[in-house]
Amino acid sequence: MTTGTDTDLPLFTAYPGLKNLPYRALATLPTPVARLAHLGAMLELDSLYIKRDDQSGTVYGGNKVRKLEFLLGRALAEGAKAVLTFGAAGSNHALATAIYAADAGLRCHAMLVPQHNAHSVRRNLLRGHVAGAHLHACAGRPGVVVHVAQVFKDEFLHHGKLPSVFPPGGSSPVGTIGFVNAAFELKQQIEAGELPEPDLIYVASGTMGTCVGLTLGLRAAGLNTKVQAIAVTKAPYTSAEKAPKLFAATNALLREADPDFPQLDFPEDRFTLRQGFMGEDYALYTEAGCEAVRRIRESDEVKLEGTYTGKTLGALIADGPSLRGQNILFWNTYNSPDFSGTIAGVDYHDLPEGFHRYFEEPVQALDAP
Ligand SMILES: Cc1ncc(COP(=O)(O)O)c(C=O)c1O
DSSP states (O other), rough: OOOOOOOOOOHHHHHGGGGGGOOOOOOOOOOHHHHHHOHHHHOOOEEEEEEEGGGGGGSSSTTTHHHHHHHHHHHHHHSSSSEEEEETTOOOOHHHHHHHHHTTEEEEEEEEEOOOOOHHHHHHHHHHHOOOOOOOOEHHHHHHHHHHHHHHHHHHHHHHSEEEEEEGGGHHHHHHHHHHHHHHHHHHHHHTSOOOSSEEEEEEEESSSSHHHHHHHHHHHOOOOOEEEEEEEOTSOTTTTTHHHHHHHHHHHHHHTTSSSOOOOOOOOEEEEEOOSSTTTTTOOOHHHHHHHHHHHHHHOOOOOTTTHHHHHHHHHHHHHTTTTEEEEEEEEEEOOOHHHTTOOOOOOGOOOOOOOOSSSOTTTTTTO
C-alpha cells in the first residue's frame, strides 16, 4: 500500500526543512489530471479538467488519503497505538482512517453520528468493519462524549496510552498540509504541460481542510488560481470564519517546521465559499447533485456521489455559461477503487446494533445503488 518516499513530495522539494514533519507515505501521487472533453463540450467549456484524487490510493482513494499521510505520520511519531476520529455514519474520512490506521498497525475507533441513509452508508460501514475498526454508534453529540470517555478509559487501562485524536474530516492544521502539497503537485503538472493554469478550482467543502489547504498551497506555489469551495455541510464544519483561521494555523505550523515557508495573508479575493448547493441538509441528496452525478458518469465515465462531489459538480454546471473562456478544474475528492468484493458476504448483524437500522430502513428517495 505504501508508495513514494518522503523525499519526492513537491512541497518537500520546495521547502526541504519541511522534511522534519512526521509523514507516512500512503498515497499514489501525483494523482492524474485529465480533460473532461465530453462534459466540457456539453457545457461549451473548452478547458474543463478533472483532478483525479479519487485515484489517490489503490485500496482506498479520495481526498482523505493526503491528510492521513500527515495525521498518521504524526500519530506514529508520537508513539500512538490507537487513533480516534469522528464522522457521520457513512463518513469517508472515518473509513479511510480505519483502513490506513490498520495498515500502520494502529487500532481505530470511529465515533459515528446519525445521517440520512444511502447505499454508500451501508458500504462504508461494512468496509470499516472489515478493516477491523471499532465503530461506535453515537446518538448525537452527547453520545459521542459518552463513547469517547469509555474509549479513553479502556485504551488507557488496557494499553497504557490514550489514542491519538483526529478531528472530523481530518481537517486539523496537520491534515490540511496534505492539500498544501496537493497545490504544489498541481503546479508541477501545469509546468509539465498536463493542463493550463486553472482560473478556478471547484472543490467540495465538508470540514474545509481540502479547500483551505489548496488555497494556502496555491498562494505559496505562486499560482493565481482561485478556489470555489462548495459548502456541503453547515457551520461549524464549514463557515466563512473558519477558513482564515485554519489557513493561519496551517501556515504557522509550516513556518514552525521550516521558517523559509512564507507568511501569507488569507487571500479573500481568491477564495469563495459558495452556499446554496447543499440543499436541505448534509448528506441529503439534491436533484441538481444527482443530475450532475448522472451526467459525468454518462459523458466521461467518472463515478461521483450525492453528498460531496455531485453537489460540487452541480455548482460548476449551474455556473457553466459564466465560465466560458476560462480554465476550470474540478477536483474529484471521492474514492473510486471498487471494494464491493471485500464486503461481499459480510453480515450487517456483525456490526454494533446501533447501525442495523441503515440496513433495515429504506435509503433516501434520490439514491441509486
Ligand atoms: C468525498 C468527499 N469529498 C469532499 C470532502 C470534503 O473535504 P473536507 O472535509 O476537507 O472539506 C469529503 C469529506 O468530508 C469527502 O468524503
